[in-house]
Amino acid sequence: MKSGASRPREQRRLVELLDVRVEVADPTFRYREGTTCLTTRWHQRIGELIPPDPSDAQWDRVEVLLRSWFPAHHFRSPLDLRAALTGMLHRLRSGILWSELPTRFGDRVNVRVRQRVWLESGxxxxxxxxxxxxxxxxxxxxxxxxxxxxRTALDTEQVA
Incomplete structure (x- = not known):
């Protein structure tokens, strides 16, 4: 048997009667605008961990993998793909915005585009x-x- 306020309609009515309000406690908190990037969503959905930066041996294997997926023109860009990959991983681990990506990882627009291409291609x-x-x-x-x-209406009422 369900309790008296267990049905959604009854719960909604109770919240309305109590005038329940949820507020951010820290007045300096700023909501971060924007949507979650597709790669972050993929990791959250799949549960796949963000790996550490590639070692030299791992990078050699990644490069072979990339060359098996993409034609030669994919590698003619001035973007250092290893640095870009390291930047992608850094951003996913730290939660920084693309606009905050340090320049040592390459041009952030190109890094972002490359990550999207890699994600969409599989x-x-x-x-x-x-x-x-x-x-x-x-x-x-x-x-x-x-x-x-x-906060609720009970917070402002005097109890007799």
């Missing part, structure tokens, strides 16, 4: 699995919820 999954073979990955960064305050 090679991103192969790269991540290859780099995670040793099992030292970390979860994709998730922005924590700020501290919240829950």
């Amino acid at each position: 090679v991103w999954e192969a790269i991540v699995r290859l780099l995670n073979e040793e099992g030292h990955g970390t979860p994709v960064f998730r922005r924590p919820l700020p501290p919240l305050l829950i």
Whole structure:
């Protein structure tokens, strides 16, 4: 048997009667605009860890993998693909915005486009699995919820 306020309609009515409000406790908190990138969503959905930066031996294997997926013109860009991959992994582990990506990883627009191409082609999954073979990955960064305050009409009423 269900409790008195267990049905959604009854729960909604109770929340309305109590005038429940949820507020961010930290007045300096700023909501981060934008949507989650597709690669981050893929990692969250699949549960695949973000691998550490590739060693020289791992990078050699990644490069062979990439060359088996893409034609030669994919490698003619001035973008250093190893640095770009390292930047992609850094961004996923740290949660920084693309606009905050340090220049040592390459032009952030080109790095972002390359990551999207790799994800859409399916090679991103192969790269991540290859780099995670040793099992030292970390979860994709998730922005924590700020501290919240829950207020109701009871907070402002005097109890007799």
